[in-house]
Amino acid sequence: MSEDRRLDVLRAIVEDYVATREPVGSRALVERHSLGVSPATIRNDMAALEESGYIVQPHTSAGRVPTDKGYRLFVDRLATVKPLSAPERRAIETFMQDAADLDDVVDRSVRLLAQLTHQVAVVQYPSLRRTALRHVELVPVGDRHLLVVIITDHGRVEQRTLELAAPLDADVVARLRTRLNVAAAGRRLAELGTVLRDLADDFAPADGPLVRAVVAVVEDTLARESEERVVLAGTANLVRGGGADFARTISPVLEALEEQVVLLRLLTEMAEDESAVSVRIGRETQHEGLVETSFVTTGYGGQDDGGGAGSAVARIGSVGPLRMDYPGTIATVRAVARYLSRILAG
Amino acid sequence: MSEDRRLDVLRAIVEDYVATREPVGSRALVERHSLGVSPATIRNDMAALEESGYIVQPHTSAGRVPTDKGYRLFVDRLATVKPLSAPERRAIETFMQDAADLDDVVDRSVRLLAQLTHQVAVVQYPSLRRTALRHVELVPVGDRHLLVVIITDHGRVEQRTLELAAPLDADVVARLRTRLNVAAAGRRLAELGTVLRDLADDFAPADGPLVRAVVAVVEDTLARESEERVVLAGTANLVRGGGADFARTISPVLEALEEQVVLLRLLTEMAEDESAVSVRIGRETQHEGLVETSFVTTGYGGQDDGGGAGSAVARIGSVGPLRMDYPGTIATVRAVARYLSRILAG
DNA sequence: GGTAGCACTCGCGTGACCCGAGTGCCAATT
């Protein structure tokens, strides 16, 4: 019993099941793929594959369906890269070309990805931890309020209002702004901690509270991981896939997706993977509501445009049912990420 | 045949149908409401109500279901105000109290509203057209890029990067910043047009392009209605309501909700209504995908905390199925809006 | 190891059937 053919069979099962959405039987398999053997032989292979946990049958006398483990093997070893079609490439070009500001770029990216994959698309805003600081701006508001605006490398802006005990002195604010920018500009937020703390020494003791408050805000902003935003699109696509067991299958997914914390954890975890495109299948997501979905994500905004580990600034990806077109999704996600990186760099 | 009782019957039908989700028949009606008459009498009233288009029967020999027109009458004349429960009030307090910046306030508001109504909540960001300008900030980036940051009254921030033909002169930028803020601060964006255009005269001809470019950006920002953002929460709640005809009923709703343009049009239209809380029922939304949903919205951020017309800065509301608890939703939306207004004002 | 044949299992779609809820109408009542 050839090991190779058994893998061929698994691949065929995954492909057929993805295409038809129905359990695939031995006969259908030999008809649609030129495997060169009879259904009976396939049945033996199937029995072996089931034994090893790659496939299951929903009930006796039904065809086979891939398990999480089966999909995993397929993704890791069996999937063949599927190049984007010409119209898809064109769609990316035309859709992205006249994006205005960062918000717009991100917005267009998610929508585009959702449309191309017919799934739910996810984009993480450029992360504060990895991006460099471009500028800090202090804007007095009235007498006792100070607006702190933090601007990053990629044009992202965070703002926070500060309420002060003592009235503001315009000179001090101006000096603080200058100092702050000299000290901070160009650095990654992660490296700022120590630099900022020494800053108070340069000012008169009376101004200590102000300086410390501002520094605290800047630090707090970077500490709050919750500030990392994630944007979704294409949730309507979820519905098209599901069968009749909607309420049970879809509702938890929507809940999970709305919960930014869940998404951020997942995206962060996936950033650890070394492969260019990271895939989480079913239970691998480690989340109750997502056991019947898979994630395909990759980094963007790094130096190398491969979306590789390390240098990427944030992630973009697609969420779909277990039975999704993995090769296609992977190709599309990577393509959009690449384009997105290019725009942000330029 | 008493006109009053007929309306009582309609009210009872709406209430029962909302509660049970099933067409309501004459017998059930007399049992659950003390109408003091027999089912046969009710049947006559029902026939009349159907004749007038307030109710229909899904098929012969089924109970009655309210029409759009029926709900409308109910909302306008029959609904009795339903005060919030104590736990609900408490939930609002505790959920909103330690919100940090504007983003956080808005985020908490939608989530809260979604949770309280068990529906989809919608919040429109404070609109640029109505809010006053607080500050414009110009940040040189490298030699030929200028970041323009526009900060509004409510702490909203818009930014745009400008690419320049000539190298930047720091002095000119500083002067422009001052001038800009003197001219613009405190004004509503709608009033800015003329003020800004005269600005170029104050600068040397050589600086004309720079000044004009910056002014153009500021104007463009306010012109782009698309910049108005809308935030959603609770989309998972959509699923709980729907029956078996999911795919047809829910998917288009999700699509419509994701399309900011649609929502913004609707919210803008509803801002015209004079009543404190505005309701759009079914077809009144004027949108294909929303024929089976209703909107309940109100303004927030105005002087009077009633959410009345005119002074409000943006809208907040809830989207649910035709058969939703109108009195409850109206009360909740209003309560959250009021709280939101208070926070923004303080 | 691969193949063919065969008996067995079940899910699913179909059609017959009945029950009950609900209606509309009419005649009787107040």
Next chain:
DNA sequence: AATTGGCACTCGGGTCACGCGAGTGCTACC
């Protein structure tokens, strides 16, 4: 004139039996 009780009629939805067909596992054979 409004209300009521009675009654025949309609129809949606649930249940049940049935048969088809897809698919399997096993065993004997090449």
